[in-house]
Amino acid sequence: MTALATRRCKPCEGGTPPLTPEQAAQLLTQVSSAWTLINSAHAIRREFSFRDFYRTMSFVNAVAHVANIEDHHPDLEVGYNYCHVTYTTHAVRGLSENDFVCAAKIDLIPLS
């Protein structure tokens, strides 16, 4: 468990600037290498694949529990055998530490 995964999401304050690409790149090293920066470093994304829809939904609901507890919610693309997870912080129009905290928590959800 990395230090990031043990942190909690903080309430977003209006006016906070988003992470710079350099800050984002540094935090990216603290989560699974499967996460990538997208949208000019305004979001992070990880793709998960599964054997069937039952296993996909089991994982989706585990992700949802993290979102509910942290009150920070990803955008998900979900289909028969996949779930793609994207985090961004709308309130700062880019990435915040919250996105990486949640990514680190998602990394702890067991896959098999």
Next chain:
Amino acid sequence: MTALATRRCKPCEGGTPPLTPEQAAQLLTQVSSAWTLINSAHAIRREFSFRDFYRTMSFVNAVAHVANIEDHHPDLEVGYNYCHVTYTTHAVRGLSENDFVCAAKIDLIPLS
């Protein structure tokens, strides 16, 4: 309940042609008008919005149950207050009656 919602998905047979745009347009009249043809009539899509993520996931899991029972699975985009549902039939590289049968069943899931 429309006749469509009472039908069951049929196993897809290889070599079956997809619905023509005309056939798709006709079946589209038998589901909620919120469904639209997309991708040159290769898929149908409906957008749902919700008050919060708990209500979104409650609906997503109800959709998942329809998918599990019919063994025909949508592609979903899911976020804090929305779920977009897309049906297509990969085996025929376009739309099949199964997509409309499932759309009609999704229409029966209560929203409030």
Next chain:
Amino acid sequence: MTALATRRCKPCEGGTPPLTPEQAAQLLTQVSSAWTLINSAHAIRREFSFRDFYRTMSFVNAVAHVANIEDHHPDLEVGYNYCHVTYTTHAVRGLSENDFVCAAKIDLIPLS
């Protein structure tokens, strides 16, 4: 679909008496015969069985959606291949029409 399944749960008013055993027995004829009166007609219960835990949880989440929409919540016993659903109305210390409305809606959830 029975008339009962098309009704909505009503807010419980304090002081409302519970259904009499005779009233409960009459409403019981309008839901699946798999529902039984228990606890001296203070609750109704139906047992469902499934092939595995994935299918059980798919059904449990479909039941949960009905509960969320109706704002009337069952007590569930859930294990690997079973889900037992019990409805009672705590506010009236017995059965109300709400319990049968929800039972009728649960009866509409597809099982296979």
Next chain:
Amino acid sequence: MTALATRRCKPCEGGTPPLTPEQAAQLLTQVSSAWTLINSAHAIRREFSFRDFYRTMSFVNAVAHVANIEDHHPDLEVGYNYCHVTYTTHAVRGLSENDFVCAAKIDLIPLS
């Protein structure tokens, strides 16, 4: 995180004896003190309470993911604002280490 939570459930072999009450009592010290031995040390049980049914089901689905991944399934009692989790190992007619491994994993699911 205790060592127990990092272990995996092992396939149950027929003929394996259940844990003795002494062995069970020792493993019980390695999980949350909210777990109690029940049924003459044939099962362990922990009660969780929540603010509403949405939060209850979010937790229930997180528990279900642990069960799916470990292929070891609890018995759950679930209602509006509670979830009671019971583990036993039917194959040994009593407790096995698997029950405590899963209990330790359940202890890691965040509650708030």
